[in-house]
Amino acid sequence: MLSFDIRSLDREAATVDAVLPATDDVWMAEDILRPALEGIRVTGRLSAAGSGRYYFSGHLSGETQQECRRCLTPAQSPVVAEVHVLFAEPGGEDDDDPDVFPLEGAQGDVIDLRPAVREQWLLEVPPFLECRPDCKGLCKRCGADLNAGDCGCAPETDARWEALRKLRNDAQ
């Protein structure tokens, strides 16, 4: 559970230790590009911070999977991040702060941590992965996976040198 009753938070802080499933409906269609495998573990502390404000401080951890940007096989990477979020009434002095989430009346008397976790996750997932640091990638000529061995194609030559050599040959 990542929802917390405000009235109980006004009495005492809540210890957060929960998993946001990869199938939760907080995820949007475009998030599939930065998927969380097996869900995201969220730990921390949510407490009242005076005059209708609530503060969450904690960590998230999970695993993401994307295609290796060199060879296109699936590559995985752990994602670990700190999360600090303030929930406050809209229209206040904190509205321009990206780490402030509106405390919506429509949510009732509940603080939902899921949108904040989603946002932080998307910020932290690396824009690309490599299956290993020395991945050789795919041959630009035949498309073979060069990690599996040499495909036999001739090494790439630089087109500019090629042109220069042609000029020289023509001049002879």
Ligand SMILES: [Zn+2]
């Ligand atoms: Zn690779």
Ligand SMILES: [Zn+2]
């Ligand atoms: Zn090749």
